[in-house]
Structures are given as structure tokens and as C-alpha cells.
Amino acid sequence: MTFAPSHFAAVLLFAAFASVVFGITQRSTTQAMIKYGLYCFAMFVVAVVGAGWVMWLIRK
Amino acid sequence: MASNVQVTAKSSVTPGENPAARSSTLAYGALIVGWLLPGAGHFLVKRPFRGLLLFLSITSMFVLGVAMQGKLYAPNAGEILNILGFVGDLGSGLLYIVAKSLDYGRGAVQIATADYGTKFAVVAGLLNFIAAIDAHNIGLGRKS
Numbered sequence: 001m002t003f004a005p006s007h008f009a010a011v012l013l014f015a016a017f018a019s020v021v022f023g024i025t026q027r028s029t030t031q032a033m034i035k036y037g038l039y040c041f042a043m044f045v046v047a048v049v050g051a052g053w054v055m056w057l058i059r060k
Numbered sequence: 061m062a063s064n065v066q067v068t069a070k071s072s073v074t075p076g077e078n079p080a081a082r083s084s085t086l087a088y089g090a091l092i093v094g095w096l097l098p099g100a101g102h103f104l105v106k107r108p109f110r111g112l113l114l115f116l117s118i119t120s121m122f123v124l125g126v127a128m129q130g131k132l133y134a135p136n137a138g139e140i141l142n143i144l145g146f147v148g149d150l151g152s153g154l155l156y157i158v159a160k161s162l163d164y165g166r167g168a169v170q171i172a173t174a175d176y177g178t179k180f181a182v183v184a185g186l187l188n189f190i191a192a193i194d195a196h197n198i199g200l201g202r203k204s
Contacts, residue, residue, distance in 0.1 A: 003127035010176045020117040021187040025194040028204050
């Protein structure tokens with residue numbers, strides 16, 4: 001069994017799984033868990049896209 | 061007018077049994093069981109939906125890491141990064157033990173996707189440590 005996602009798909013999967021765990025473990029109420037999970041997911045993705053642009057600028 | 065009457069919950073503690081000791085046993089049980097099987101600690105402290113989500117997330121992450129041909133670290137006393145990688149992998153509990161005993165996971169990373177897979181497996185273990193400690197805190201009553 002092999003799985004070879006694109007780099008961006010790997011980022012999305014990582015962000016989704018990690019955000020679920022962070023949301024559940026770092027907050028107490030259901031609503032706060034959902035909010036924090038979505039926040040973490042957005043931060044993961046924004047950070048990766050931002051880092052990608054920084055690397056692009058360095059390469060230029 | 062709001063009522064502040066509190067109804068005492070029916071106790072399931074048998075006479076002579078110390079509720080604090082029972083809670084502590086449950087909390088440590090949740091910690092150990094939660095480490096061995098992701099999300100199981102939350103089932104033990106009666107948070108089954110959270111446990112199911114944790115199980116799906118952590119198990120998927122570990123399985124996808126192995127499927128991406130990620131490296132599973134073996135116990136060793138050599139380089140510090142290998143030791144830390146092993147500690148991270150070991151966090152997945154039975155998932156790591158079963159995968160290692162079935163000889164899953166690559167010894168050396170050869171492609172970029174395999175490097176991601178290695179990180180997926182290590183982070184799945186670290187997330188499982190967090191989940192097990194969360195179940196422990198729920199068992200102790202520090203968290204709802």
C-alpha cells in the first residue's frame with residue numbers, strides 16, 4: 001500500500017488531523033473546540049502558503 | 061426567578077470505597093489506555109464522540125505516514141534525533157508496536173513524500189500523547 005499525495009495535499013491532510021486534535025484537547029466546550037480547530041487549520045495553511053512565498057522570494 | 065436548587069447525583073460509589081482513589085485510578089487508566097489506543101482514554105472517561113474523532117485523526121495520520129513510505133524509528137541509543145523520533149513514534153502506542161512488528165515503514169527515506177510520511181508518523185504519536193493527557197485531565201476533573 002503506497003500513498004503519494006502532492007505536497008499541498010499532504011499539508012491539508014496534516015493540518016486537518018492536527019487541528020482536530022488541537023481543537024478537542026485545548027478547549028472545553030463544543031463550540032470553542034470547533035472554532036479553535038478551524039482557527040488552527042487556517043493558521044497551518046496560511047503559514048505554509050506564506051512560507052512558500054518567502055522561499056520563492058529568497059530564490060529570486 | 062431562577063432556581064439555584066442542585067440535585068445530588070446518585071452515587072455509584074459503593075460504601076467504603078474512596079471516590080478520590082477511584083477517580084485517580086480512572087484517570088491513570090485513561091492515560092495508559094489512551095496512549096495504547098488513540099481516543100480510547102476518552103471512551104473510558106465517557107467522552108465517546110471526542111474519542112472517535114481522536115481515533116480517526118491520529119490513526120489516519122499514522123497509517124497515511126506509513127503508506128507514504130515513511131520511516132519508523134527503532135529503539136536506539138545513538139543519535140539524539142533518532143531517539144527523539146523513536147519517542148515520537150512510540151506515542152502512537154499499539155499502532156507503532158504492531159506496525160514495527162509487521163515490518164512496516166522504511167528504514168531510509170528516499171523520496172520527499174517519504175520524508176512527509178516520517179513526520180506524519182512522529183506527529184501522530186506526539187498528538188496521541190496530548191490526547192492521552194487530555195483524557196487523564198478529564199478523568200481527574202480538571203477539564204469537562
